[in-house]
Amino acid sequence: MALGTAACGQGRALSPAAFSQAAKSVQSLAAEGALVAQDASAGRSTAAYVRVHGAALSEAASKSAAALRAEKSAPALAQRARTLRALATRIAADLKRLEHASSAEQRRLAHELASAAARSTKLAKEQT
């Protein structure tokens, strides 16, 4: 939901509150993606669910990255906004790979997504 807000702010300067909201949203997508990947690697999920839900999460992460790209950031925020954007882009790519990944790769992706979630949380906390 927060992604919508970030996207709505296109063309305007990215406020600290909007950045924090966007970071929490990216964190949520990465954490959910990590859970999907973890269950998929453990054989607890179905191929259709992993593909469809993974794609929905990936698309949301891509939209978040695009929204961050369109935002003008204040100099104090610029570096962190770039980091968050790169993180969102990587999360989107990881989630896209999930569908065709082997169990071992799904485990690795779960680990990567969990790390990305932790980094997003750190970015959101640094801001607040």
Place this chain on the structure above:
Amino acid sequence: MSLKSVLAVALGILSAIGGFVDIGDLVFNTQAGAVFGFQLLWVVVIGVVGIVVYSEMCGRVSAVAGRPVFDLVRERVGFGPGLATLLAAEFVNLLTCAAEIGGAAICLQLLSGLSYRLLIPLAVIGLVVCSWVLPFEWIERVFGYLGLCLLVFAVAAIKLHPSWGQVARGFIPGSHTGGGLTLYLYFVVGLLGAALTPYEVYFYSSGAVEDSWGLKELGLNKVTAMIGYGLGGFLSMALMIVAGVLFLHRGISPQFLGTPPLAVEHVLSQVGLVLALIGILFAVGGAAIETSFSGAYNLAQFFGWQWGKRERPAGASRFTLSWVAIFAVAFLVVLTGYDPVKLTEYSVIFSVVALPLTYLPILLVANDRAYMGTRVNGRLANVFGVIYLVILLAVAAGAIPLLLITHGGQG
């Protein structure tokens, strides 16, 4: 309980599964659990008691007067207020029906992996065919009982081993942690709105007439309302608990209809996932039928047309055309690509604004001796009825401001 009795409470089960646990509840309960853990469980209890009180009134009115509530509302409150109630109810019905159709298409997609765009028309065609072909009681049974697959959420809640002490504390309103006061109040409003959606009582009331309830069914009415909505409340609590255990500490904010089944999959594997998706499919599918029928019932009863699923389509042509048209317009709304989850949030909040318009006339009719004779509300029903009306007025006044202040629940 005999098989006949089990089948007889199907109306309550469908109203509860398709109404109480529709896409609105799936969204609001899991989001509330993901943000506030178990701290909002008390709101579910308030919602369940409210819907039981008013559904029992509606069922009693239909059984005693032999006429559904909307029919009597226009007669009792007059054309102007009746028209306002009709317009508000139809707007919310349409939005909700669109959200439920979108939800059904998403479930089919998560089950099959096929394209969402392809599945939207298939979902609508499937629902229209079921509504057309199946007799009323079989619509109740098929969607009500298959919706019971949602019970896997209760199994998942137990298997996730929540802190039962914390769960118990969630039934006592008080201070909260995890989000600001406005966000907390937004979820209170959303959960009450999702529990007391107007179409539930209109459908229940008209369904009682479709099922030919009379004075003999007054006991069944009480049991049906309590079991049906009690079950719905139980499932809502299960949704909130699984979200509180699995999503809260991970910082997952559920934005998709595919997120709640993830909690079941995590503890019950593929079988749990498939059952959860089937349960959601029939719950939202049942709710789509309820909303389209509810809209057609309201129109037909307001304008005095022949109505009812028991009638042949040609015998109640304007009624039949109305529910088909509601499906058609809802289909077009979903085709715009608007997110069904977002649509749900708006439909629930707008339905909250319309709640007093729905429930005040019901209370008036249930107290009118001209219709009810000696079966008017007793003191207890009136005390609860009035208390809930005050709650609904407060909630209706706060709904839109809270939607704007919290940016639709984002905090």
